[in-house]
Amino acid sequence: xxxxxxxxxxxxxxxxxxxxxxxxxxxxxxxxxxxxxxxxxxxxxxxxxxxxxxxxxxxxxxxxxxxxxxxxxxxxxxxxxxxxxxxxxxxxxxxxxxxxxxxxxxxxxxxxxxxxxxxxxxxxxxxxxxxxxxxxxxxxxxxxxxxxxxxxxxxxxxxxxxxxxxxxxxxxxxxxxxxxxxxxxxxxxxxxxxxxxxxxxxxxxxxxxxxxxxxxxxxxxxxxxxxxxxxxxxxxxxxxxxxxxxxxxxxxxxxxxxxxxxxxxxxxxxxxxxxxxxxxxxxxxxxxxxxxxxxxxxxxxxxxxxxxxxxxxxxxxxxxxxxxxxxxxxxxxxxxxxxxxxxxxxxxxxxxxxxxxxxxxxxxxxxxxxxxxxx
Amino acid sequence: xxxxxxxxxxxxxxxxxxxxxxxxxxxxxxxxxxxxxxxxxxxxxxxxxxxxxxxxxxxxxxxxxxxxxxxxxxxxxxxxxxxxxxxxxxxxxxxxxxxxxxxxxxxx
Numbered sequence: 001x002x003x004x005x006x007x008x009x010x011x012x013x014x015x016x017x018x019x020x021x022x023x024x025x026x027x028x029x030x031x032x033x034x035x036x037x038x039x040x041x042x043x044x045x046x047x048x049x050x051x052x053x054x055x056x057x058x059x060x061x062x063x064x065x066x067x068x069x070x071x072x073x074x075x076x077x078x079x080x081x082x083x084x085x086x087x088x089x090x091x092x093x094x095x096x097x098x099x100x101x102x103x104x105x106x107x108x109x110x111x112x113x114x115x116x117x118x119x120x121x122x123x124x125x126x127x128x129x130x131x132x133x134x135x136x137x138x139x140x141x142x143x144x145x146x147x148x149x150x151x152x153x154x155x156x157x158x159x160x161x162x163x164x165x166x167x168x169x170x171x172x173x174x175x176x177x178x179x180x181x182x183x184x185x186x187x188x189x190x191x192x193x194x195x196x197x198x199x200x201x202x203x204x205x206x207x208x209x210x211x212x213x214x215x216x217x218x219x220x221x222x223x224x225x226x227x228x229x230x231x232x233x234x235x236x237x238x239x240x241x242x243x244x245x246x247x248x249x250x251x252x253x254x255x256x257x258x259x260x261x262x263x264x265x266x267x268x269x270x271x272x273x274x275x276x277x278x279x280x281x282x283x284x285x286x287x288x289x290x291x292x293x294x295x296x297x298x299x300x301x302x303x304x305x306x307x308x309x310x311x312x313x314x315x316x317x318x319x320x321x322x323x324x325x326x327x328x329x330x331x332x333x334x335x336x337x338x339x340x341x342x343x344x345x346x347x348x349x350x351x352x353x354x355x356x357x358x359x360x361x362x363x364x365x366x367x368x369x370x371x372x373x374x375x
Numbered sequence: 376x377x378x379x380x381x382x383x384x385x386x387x388x389x390x391x392x393x394x395x396x397x398x399x400x401x402x403x404x405x406x407x408x409x410x411x412x413x414x415x416x417x418x419x420x421x422x423x424x425x426x427x428x429x430x431x432x433x434x435x436x437x438x439x440x441x442x443x444x445x446x447x448x449x450x451x452x453x454x455x456x457x458x459x460x461x462x463x464x465x466x467x468x469x470x471x472x473x474x475x476x477x478x479x480x481x482x483x
Binding site for chain 1: 426433459476478
């Protein structure tokens with residue numbers, strides 16, 4: 001098979017697969033190179049599946065709102081398989097006055113960005129989700145938030161792109177981007193050389209290894225993200241959950257199991273080598289968080305826990321840009337652990353950038369050159 | 376590691392008499408679903424499992440993993456030995472949340 005296509009995408013995670021899909025839909029030929037033997041084996045298959053607008057960085061709010069209004073509602077239909085998108089709102093819970101202050105700040109910030117999110121009291125929250133602990137005093141409520149299945153979304157974009165003729169090569173690590181005539185046009189990989197008119201790097205935390213070959217570097221570190229899943233139980237509630245203190249977050253999946261994530265505070269301090277196993281302390285901490293807010297779930301059995309890397313950027317928002325240093329190169333990385341919810345929009349924009357169309361929205365806050373030294 | 380072109384042609388999917396046979400008992404996934412997933416581009420047990428949930432139920436694939444691998448291998452026309460095993464994940468047996476929560480001797 002010829003190693004020439006219109007666009008090369010490096011990294012077959014949800015954003016790379018979706019970028020390839022949107023490009024193929026426009027009629028371009030695409031090759032996707034994936035270092036792992038497996039499609040979507042990084043953060044794309046390891047996150048908690050939130051499709052949240054509330055609690056977002058203000059810069060990301062337009063991206064996620066565009067997705068929630070235009071892309072997520074029809075995604076299953078468009079990709080020809082169920083990605084288990086539920087839009088039943090997000091409850092962010094608080095148990096103390098201090099928690100409520102934190103929630104009010106988040107709510108005010110999101111509301112000023114045009115999002116319908118508001119503070120509600122215990123009674124209203126209990127009406128939305130009758131399983132709450134009586135210790136909850138209030139919550140923020142965003143009715144248009146939701147969740148989806150990240151494993152299926154990642155594979156649905158892959159499957160749909162593959163059906164449109166996108167060429168995927170797994171087990172093929174990109175080693176070097178080469179400029180020809182001043183433009184990024186070639187990727188030297190472990191087993192072959194690939195040529196295209198533009199190159200999109202969506203390789204998560206591994207993006208810097210590839211960008212280094214053209215002298216670029218995004219200030220980001222690997223940070224752990226750990227999740228767990230319970231046995232399945234009959235449908236109880238389908239809101240996305242979170243707390244003021246981020247003790248845990250999660251939701252019940254279509255299958256009936258609950259998927260929860262949580263934080264330990266040690267996330268940034270990782271070796272950054274290989275695929276990370278779940279740590280012994282994270283899932284128990286998450287369980288304590290869950291039981292504090294949902295004592296009714298305490299007898300549910302945990303069947304599996306896992307970990308992944310987030311590409312945690314200096315300012316916790318991604319780089320989505322065509323850096324002027326390297327014409328023909330498009331960067332989409334640094335999603336900092338909240339890339340899944342914005343993946344359809346981010347990919348639609350990356351596809352536009354790759355073929356020099358005007359992006360559907362302003363992305364000036366995600367420029368590569370925004371990082372300035374202190375002195 | 377050898378590169379695998381996901382667009383290489385497999386032989387045509389031909390329905391088989393035992394396609395309705397349940398292979399993953401926990402999640403009720405049939406042989407035919409696994410075979411079709413391979414033809415849909417899921418070329419290893421990791422992807423098939425994420426696509427269909429086989430091996431993600433209460434037994435975590437301890438019953439069906441070898442069978443699933445054999446079915447995938449046959450569909451791809453390779454030896455099962457060439458395919459990696461699914462990742463085993465903690466806990467080995469399902470554990471109640473309130474027990475898991477007490478790992479430091481706490482009583483919440």
